[in-house]
Amino acid sequence: IREEYTGNLKPNTKYYVVPWHLNGGVWTYGSAISFTTLPAPTTPTVTTTSISAISGTTATGGGNVTATGGVSVTARGICWNTTGTPTTANSKTIQTGTTGSFISSLTGLTPNTLYYVRAYATNSYGTGYGSQTFFSTIGDLPTVFTSGLTVATISTASGGGTVLTSGDSAVTARG
Secondary structure, rough: OOOOOOOOOOOOOEEEEEEEEEEOEEEOOOOOOOEEEOOOOOOEEEEEOOOEEOOOEEEEEEEEEEEEEOOOOOEEEEEEOOOOOOOOOOOOOOOOOOOEEEEEEEHHHHHEEEEEEEEEEEOEEEEOOOOOEEEEOOOEEEEEEEEEEEEEEOOOOOOOOOEEEOOOOOOOOOO
8 A cells, every 4th residue: 555645744754653553442553664855956056267268348257156956057157247246137147057167258348447247046935146256358459540551472461550549558669
């Protein structure tokens, strides 16, 4: 005989069960057994890795989903903003996969701007976030005007140019 109990069992709790039978006013008991219910599902656990390959408009970041929370991860990636504590409501990447490490490219950034970044992973219970990190994009680059291009022969040409602005730092080479 199999009977199921669908009452309010608590997650991650050990229970003891004793089968019994009543026949003609006589109670008969079986051997006690125990079981532990599964932990309650939670949001995924994720860590944020450092930001690298920073330019004026792009950067590379990543994360590592170390636990799914007991149910499948449906999305993971990096989220960022300029005010702090970024969420998936802000700019974000979406990476394939469920657990393990991943790398994302942050694009559409503004030069010379401070960004806050966190890795995230989402399952049916919510979104888990890694720790927040931050970085600044590289400032404006020099502006150059090309002038005086002259073709001398089939394989040579000469020309010139003018550095109009140096950007956010000194010009170290030109040509």
